[in-house]
Amino acid sequence: xRRQTSPGEERALxxxxxxxxxxxSSPGKKRRSRWGRYIALVLxxxxxxGGVELAACRFFEPALYERVMEPVRGTxxxxxxxxxxxxxxxxxxxxxTARKTGEAAAVLAERxxxxxxxxxxxxxxxxxxxxxxxxxxSALAQPELSPPKDFLDPLISDLIWREGKEILTGGGVEVVYxxxxxxxxxxxxxxxxxxxxxxxxxxxxxxxxxSLAEAEVDPEDxxxxxxxxxxxxxxxxxxxxxxxxVAEAYGLxxxxxxxxxxxxxxxxxxxxxxxxxxxxxTKGHFTKGGHFxxxxxxxxxxxxxxxxxxxxxxxxxxxxxSLILEELSPSRHNGAPxxxxxxxxx
Numbered sequence: 557x558r559r560q561t562s563p564g565e566e567r568a569l570x571x572x573x574x575x576x577x578x579x580x581s582s583p584g585k586k587r588r589s590r591w592g593r594y595i596a597l598v599l600x601x602x603x604x605x606g607g608v609e610l611a612a613c614r615f616f617e618p619a620l621y622e623r624v625m626e627p628v629r630g631t632x633x634x635x636x637x638x639x640x641x642x643x644x645x646x647x648x649x650x651x652x653t654a655r656k657t658g659e660a661a662a663v664l665a666e667r668x669x670x671x672x673x674x675x676x677x678x679x680x681x682x683x684x685x686x687x688x689x690x691x692x693x694s695a696l697a698q699p700e701l702s703p704p705k706d707f708l709d710p711l712i713s714d715l716i717w718r719e720g721k722e723i724l725t726g727g728g729v730e731v732v733y734x735x736x737x738x739x740x741x742x743x744x745x746x747x748x749x750x751x752x753x754x755x756x757x758x759x760x761x762x763x764x765x766x767s768l769a770e771a772e773v774d775p776e777d778x779x780x781x782x783x784x785x786x787x788x789x790x791x792x793x794x795x796x797x798x799x800x801x802v803a804e805a806y807g808l809x810x811x812x813x814x815x816x817x818x819x820x821x822x823x824x825x826x827x828x829x830x831x832x833x834x835x836x837x838t839k840g841h842f843t844k845g846g847h848f849x850x851x852x853x854x855x856x857x858x859x860x861x862x863x864x865x866x867x868x869x870x871x872x873x874x875x876x877x878s879l880i881l882e883e884l885s886p887s888r889h890n891g892a893p894x895x896x897x898x899x900x901x902x
Contacts, residue, residue, distance in 0.1 A: 699870075701841045704879070707872045713853075713861055715868060724871060727853020727861040728830045732766035734759050734775050736865050746779040747788040757794030758782050759865035760848040761802040764832055764897050769806045775865075778802065793846070796890040799834050809898045812891030815884060820877055826896050827853050827860070836893040840883035842870065851880070 713726030736759040744751040758778040787798035803810035833851040850863040859874035885893040
């Protein structure tokens with residue numbers, strides 16, 4: 557049975573037949589009608605694609621069907637290729653972005669892990685009690701041994717009050733005296749430690765500064781200065797850098813002396829002409845641990861005068877230089893154990 561065609565199919569087929577007849581009857585117009593046929597075929601294909609008309613055309617006029625579908629297929633192929641390339645470009649861009657994002661995330665994760673480990677290590681170290689550093693004085697002012705000599709004649713050296721200050725007389729220079737164990741300093745602090753037991757460093761340097769420099773400073777203020785500058789060592793007195801650091805801050809010349817090559821006459825001359833020496837002592841007649849004192853002059857018989865920030869009595873006794881050199885600390889850090897301080901030359 558022959559399939560009935562729809563009105564739309566009839567109109568399309570009729571139009572194609574008309575164009576075919578016109579083409580055969582008018583050869584001279586073949587060139588001019590070529591674009592018209594092409595456009596008609598495209599429109600026909602677009603109108604019929606997916607519909608019954610296109611199926612009918614394929615069945616009844618295979619050659620015509622191929623002519624109709626050729627431009628449609630070309631256009632569809634171009635659109636497919638273009639879309640495919642666009643999708644591929646988008647995928648590549650997405651993959652590159654994802655790769656870069658992943659790499660950045662990996663770097664951030666690595667850095668975060670390292671920061672976390674550093675923070676954990678710091679917290680663990682902070683939780684541990686600090687080990688006593690080597691470069692400190694122990695600030696234990698009680699001596700192991702009793703003084704070997706009697707007090708000096710007051711005419712040679714004495715403690716007097718003048719203009720509200722306690723002064724050690726005699727020697728190469730009069731020294732403004734401070735004592736770290738005085739009752740009025742019993743509750744004063746050196747950092748978190750008592751000034752009376754741990755403050756020999758700032759107390760000795762307060763005597764040197766107040767006696768040689770233009771400014772006067774008391775042990776409490778100098779202790780605060782030492783904490784601020786990092787010279788205080790919690791539980792262990794002062795770092796040995798306190799001597800050179802404070803001297804520089806207050807404009808004093810500071811010269812470490814090599815005790816291995818020290819000439820006694822050179823030290824006597826320095827002390828007799830107005831310089832003072834800071835000596836770091838180890839256990840013996842001045843301390844059970846480590847202790848700063850000042851060497852402030854000499855007697856006519858060649859003995860050494862001292863200013864001990866923990867004892868007025870020891871500050872009024874003459875000392876043999878050999879005993880002092882023997883009881884100097886073995887430390888050799890930051891100029892220890894002997895520094896000479898002097899006023900700068902004008």
